[in-house]
Structures are given as structure tokens and as C-alpha cells.
Amino acid sequence: MDRRVFLRNVLLASALPPGGVTWPRLVPRQGRSLRVTGDRLNRHLAELSAFGRTDTGTNRVAYSDADRDGRAYVTGLMREAGLDVRVDAGANIIGRRAGRDAAAPPILFGSHVDSVPDGGNFDGDVGSLSAIEVAQTLAESRTVTRHPLEVAVFSNEEGGLVGSKAMVGELTGAELDVVSRSGKTIRDGIRFLGGDPDRLATARRARGDLAAYVELHIEQGGTLDEAGINIGVVEGIVGIRDYEVTIEGFANHAGTTPMDHRRDALLAASQLVLAVNRIVTSVPGRQVGTVGRIQAFPGAPNVIPGRVVMTVEIRDLSAEKIDMLARQVIAEGERIGTATGTTMSFRLYSENIPALTDARAQRLIAQAADGLGLTHRTLPSGAGHDAQDLARIAPAGMIFVPSVGGISHSPRELSRPADITNGANVLLQSVLAIDAGGLE
């Protein structure tokens, strides 16, 4: 017997209600024909968007009251979906659904519901509510999987993947003292959400503890939308290297210092901004480089800037390429310094190494999309995600749905309801395929 047909029969049998079937009741769709209820999923997304809504966008930053209230709403949905809900020590909300094989490691899937300041209603929310919708759909169809299933809503993703870091055992003591955008330290924020920063070890999952991790997310870029493709199969999450560059010139009076006597730190910084763009675009590929923050000191219209502090960020799937580009930027910075009478110092203050998804998981996701009649394309994730942490301890897969215009981290962020429903169905089918042994 075909393994899938066998599995389907098992599922059908297990879904029979205790009192037997009363005909002509419709048998719920099962297995590969199972579908989420898109209207309900999109209604839940709209309801969640009320938490933290302001005139300038969604402000549900981690550890805020809006975050706490949004999580309470999400917890309610999880309970309605029949999940056994708890908050782990890292303040991640975990909703568990038992499987037939109590010894099997759980399949974990989910995302986050915290937002950036002035953010939108899809980043994180789509993956979290779709995971719950998958659980609800399985409950309604009385599907029982072999593996236990766990829906995860990670805490403080936007502030540095805090919840998923805790889950993989990499949340350090020093990081707990960092003040988050909410104004609370991460330690206090975790406590505020019901976690326990003193017992983080209890939240930790080790390699082998999970059968897989799967995350649905909006692309946050414009590739799928522009190409009119339904589903992105994520090949990996790019590495990110962040430098803080300090440029020292000499502050002097803007009226009395002749042009040829200046050591203008901003003039040098501007050359570096252009150099970052030139170097990053000088080789083929999907790497990106950004100067997002710049400050000139003393910062008065009538004083030549004596010091500039700016960031340089480089992202790519290849750690080697990031390194090569960073070396070129630093070398160019030294050249600019010499030419402008300034000194440039580069401080690497943050580095995330690239995280590749599991090749078999990529294949299962693509097959799930095929089975649903959806177009798909393999692409990297330029943004960081909780999946990059989980990829260190479990086979990870990641599914993207289109972002209209590629806009994200903005109130103008939008993913269309039909695309979200497609993504949730791919998530559902991917989880079932993994449960059926697709990664084994």
C-alpha cells in the first residue's frame, strides 16, 4: 500500500468520534485534501491588529501592554483550537497537541506577534495565526498525527530573536540586561510576559528534541509579488554583519575655516556611504549593504562635523561573501580616511551567521505547494527569523507568502488574504508531510 494512502486510512480511523458516525453526516476532509478556513484565519489577523494600533502604525513592541494583550488574545485562539497552552521560561507561548506516538519528538511550527515600532499587521502575525489555524483545522477534522505538534509564538522576535534564542539555549545573562524598546530590560520583559529569566534552562530544547521546525512568514521583500509567485521556499536566512563606524575629523567653525583646511568627518562619511553601495553592487548576487543610522557631531549647521558615527550592515547567505565585502568596505574606508584627513574605525558589534534550511524540508514545502496547485520559487530570507535559531537544533523549513510591493516594517505592509490562506495550507500540508516521515 502506498504509504500515504495507509497513513490517510489511519487518520480516518482515528478521527471517528467515540459514539460512532451518524449518517448522512459528511466525513471531514483529511490528509492531502485537508484545507484551512481562510476566512477565519484572515478574520483573526484583523482582530489581532487591534492590539497596539496607533495613528502611525502598529506598535506592539515586545513587553509592551499591547504585546501582553495581543498574546492573551492569541492564547485564547490556541485554547479554542484545543491546544494545551503554557508559557515557557523564555516567555514563548507553546500550545501542544498530542500525537499517537508519545515517544516521537514534536514538530514545532509558529512565529511571533510582537511588532517593530510603527510596524504592520503581517510580519510574524501571519505565521503565528496560521500555525493556530493549522491546529484548529486538524482538531476540526479530528486528525491525529504521529508526532506531537507544538505551536510556538516566540517572544520578542523583533528585539533580537529573544524567545527563540532562549529555546536554543543562547540567551546570555548580559543580553538580559539590555533595555528593550518597551523601556523594560529583557529580563523584566520576560517576567512581564509570564516567563522566568532565572530558569531559562527549562525552556531549552537540545538537538534531537524536535522532529522539525517550520515557519510561515511574509517575504518582507518584493520578489514573489513582483514575479506573481504564490509561495517562497526559503533556502536559508542570510547572515548579518553589523559595524559601527566612527569617523574622526576635526570640528571647526564653518565660516572661518577655508575649504582646503577642513577635516570634515561628514564629507568622509558621505564617501563611505557611497562606497558601501558601490562595493555591495559590484558583484553579482542578492547580497545587500545598508547605512541606516548616521550621526554627525556636534551637529550644528555652522560647525564642520568633527565626528560621525554610522552603521554599516551587510547581509548574504554566504558567510564568505559577507567577509569579502566587509574587507573591501574597510579597505575603502581607510583610503577615504587618508584622502580626507580623517580616521575611520570599524567596530563589529553584531554578527548572525547564515542559517540554511533543511534541503528535504525545502523539497516537502515545494511538493506541498505543487499539491495545492500553487507556484513557488526558492529564495533566501534577507530578514532574520526565529527559524535561524531553531535551524541549529532541528531540521528547519520556511515558507514565504508575498508582501505587496515588498513593503515591511511599515504600516503599509500588506499580504493579501488569498496569499495568506495559501501559505497556511502549505504549512498544514508540510507539517503533515513531515509527520508522515518526509524528513526521515
Added chain:
Amino acid sequence: MDRRVFLRNVLLASALPPGGVTWPRLVPRQGRSLRVTGDRLNRHLAELSAFGRTDTGTNRVAYSDADRDGRAYVTGLMREAGLDVRVDAGANIIGRRAGRDAAAPPILFGSHVDSVPDGGNFDGDVGSLSAIEVAQTLAESRTVTRHPLEVAVFSNEEGGLVGSKAMVGELTGAELDVVSRSGKTIRDGIRFLGGDPDRLATARRARGDLAAYVELHIEQGGTLDEAGINIGVVEGIVGIRDYEVTIEGFANHAGTTPMDHRRDALLAASQLVLAVNRIVTSVPGRQVGTVGRIQAFPGAPNVIPGRVVMTVEIRDLSAEKIDMLARQVIAEGERIGTATGTTMSFRLYSENIPALTDARAQRLIAQAADGLGLTHRTLPSGAGHDAQDLARIAPAGMIFVPSVGGISHSPRELSRPADITNGANVLLQSVLAIDAGGLE
């Protein structure tokens, strides 16, 4: 009889004490041989530097407690010099010395004692204390001039020539509501220093009210120091045009937005910073152009800047040249905007028209330097000064002494004691030459 010898005899006669001369008492030096006491002047400068001294420089910003206390110290020196001291409605300290001809308009000379944040001890202080030293020297030599003399210590020069604006009747109601660096509004600050913002008209001097205005100041640039020249004869104070430029791009995720899909406001701004430098240095002359302030929004390392606000300042003695350069910068801004998918808007928020000094006053100052055996050079003032306001209602002259290394608005600002003494002697001789009818 040579006019100067005649004058000197008059001065000698007028200086005789009421009770006659007791020989062999030394006759004080008079007229062209009169000299200030440099040691005392430089000691007073050192004493004044104690007010507002901090680890990061002199912080005697207008309307601060340090400013008030420094002015009290200066007022004491003025009284010791025999001046009749009052504070006008604009909070300028005015010390008057009667002349022989009560109907003659006064000769005004002075500067300011407020500092920029983290400033030095010479900008303003040198001119103010030298003016007092001139008065002290005249008192000790029992010199009585024909014109009344007035020593002025203007209020809040660094915050926009506030005191001198009040004196020429150009301090407006709107400006009074501006919050100064002290945290006080200008209105409250004027009151804090003993002025009366409700009666500013009483501080006003009209055209014809003053015989002349003379100001000694440090160069704040490096021209004199580099050339080893003792005295600068200022031909004028440059005009200043200040724009605030807003560059609108589109803020987006720095990881997910491909390089060729960006509308990066900071990339456009950096091109404009370089263009300002290129355009200003593209024609011969002493014009300067500066971008001193820049802010990128939202200003996060992982977000492409969607908006940048920066300043562009252009200075020159020629209003036509400023206009020509500004037009080129704006045109280049439009070209950059088109090329980068951003829009640039230029808002002219401040404009000071160039102020030329009186040609006869320039000649008198040069002759005074010659008479003292000092080298001199004509040069523009790149910085704004109270003299530019006074130049609108009276013949104005301005004397520069060297700034070591051209450094100013910095704790490293330095003018050498000998240079300061030279400047004070040139001021003394210039005032006497004006009194003797040099501008008539």
C-alpha cells in the same frame, strides 16, 4: 600744524589734573604713544575664563548662570575703568565715558562674553576685555576724547547676535519666543540678565546716533596665524545662507529589499554632501559651504533610511556669489533626486546679508597697525559678529588677531597674549584716530 600734533597737545592739556602737575611726576604717555597694559588684559582674560569652565570646554552660553556671573565680573572691571555702567533693555552692558563735546555722537566699541557650548576663552572675550582695557588705559592716562566713548558687551551673540539686533531695532517679537541653548526663551533670558524685553525700543540706536563702531575679535580662522601676520583688517562680514534640505525616499527592510529596488534617502543625501563641497570649491575665492547637521529616519541599522534632513550653509562676502552657488546646489539636488528616486526640498530658513566695513575705518586700522610696527592684512570675516548689525547704522571697523591653528568654537581655541595685546593697542589707536576725525 599737523592735525595729529595739534590733537595730541589738546589731549595733553586736557589730561592735566585739576591741581596741576607735581614734578618730577612722570607724565603719562598720551595719544599715539599710548599703550594698553597687556599683562593686566591677559590676566583679566584668564580670570574671566573661570566662569563656565567645565571638563569639556567653556560653557558660558547666553542666559546661563555662568553667563550672568561672567557679566558681573566684567561689569566690575568696567567700573574699575571709570565707566558709567548700565544694562540696556536688550541686556547689553554699556559703559560710558564722557567726552569733551557732549553733543558729539559716541564712539562704540566692544564685543561679547557669551560662549558656544564647549567653547573656548577668546571668542568675544578678547574684544570685550580689550575694550575695557582701552577705557582703563585712557582713564589712567587721563585722556579725554572729544566724543563720548561707550564700551559695549553685547548679550547673546552666539545665539543669533541678539543684543546687537536689539540695538539696531531688529529684534522681533517672534524671535523673543525662541528657546535658547540655556533652556530659557530669549525673552526670559534678556530679563534674567537685567534687560527688559517689553521695552526694547529704548535700547535702539538709529543711524547717526553713533560716530562709529569698532570691534576687536579673534580671527577664528587660520589665515593670520599661518601667514605670521599680526593684525587682520576686516573688509566685511560674510553673508550666510542656511537651508534645511529634506530628502524623501522610502524606508524599507534592509535585509529584504534588493539593492536595485531601493529609494535610499541617505544615499541621495551623501551625494548632496559631496556636491555641496564640489560646487563650492569649483570657483576661485574664499566662499565656504558646509553640511553640519544630518539626521536619517527612522535611523535604525536594519532599515533603509526613508527620510533625511540636513543643513546646507553657504557663506561669502558677495551676495551674488552665494546666490549663484545656492542655485547650483539646488539644481544638483534635483538631479540627484531624479537619479535616486528621491525628492529633495530646500527650505531657506536663515539669511544674513554680507556686511561691509567702512573703507575709511579699514584705512585707520591699517595705519594704527603701521604706527605700532605691526604687520596687517585685509581679509573677510567668515564668522558673524555684532559688527554686522552695527554696520547698518554706523561706520564700522573690525580688527582681527590670530587664532592659533585657526581653531575656534572649541576648548582648543587660543590666541597668544602678545597678539591680544597688539590687538588691544590697535583698538586703542583706532578709537583715538576716529575721535580725531579720521572718519570725517
